Amino acid sequence: DTEVTQTPKHLVMGMTNKKSLKCEQHMGHRAMYWYKQKAKKPPELMFVYSYEKLSINESVPSRFSPECPNSSLLNLHLHALQPEDSALYLCASSQETVAGGPSDTQYFGPGTRLTVL
């Protein structure tokens, strides 16, 4: 099973709302990622978690707050977003091994389409 699931599929929120995006994988992967993809643009890395610890934060505004409660779950908490934050938010996971190999493949979920009004 190489499935990464994301909920919700679509989310519409106002600028004063607080919402959360959820990502789940049961492949035993120890690295999880959040990417943001604007229309007709490639995905851009936001955060990386390795063994449930935040290892990379690509200078993302504090209105985005990631959380990794366990090795299978990754959340992205949203607060006071701006209309320009509207995008497809993609979650990915990968196995991390010292030796590398095919297990380094990043598997992506279907994404959450976020619209900020």
Add this chain to the structure above:
Amino acid sequence: KQEVTQIPAALSVPEGENLVLNCSFTDSAIYNLQWFRQDPGKGLTSLLLIQSSQREQTSGRLNASLDKSSGRSTLYIAASQPGDSATYLCAVRGAGGGADGLTFGKGTHLIIQP
């Protein structure tokens, strides 16, 4: 900073043709390179991953090559089908240790005409 470029940006060919998509990257210190397919409004489907020590990988009608020293990769699609229509993204992972994200190219939008 790593930059990934994909050529062409768009391609439209009749069904049955063989085609090549190109990807180049500016920093040859990569850990691996991954090719993805993305259908409109959907997530990314991994097609092939090539480690930095490898020269090529094959899966069905797809063949990806890597020339790390020149910073280039190609994705060859044999006997194209209308179902191959999608955006194809090339992405590289840096050679730093530990988990790291991918740097993507802008993609090639491919249309296979029936």
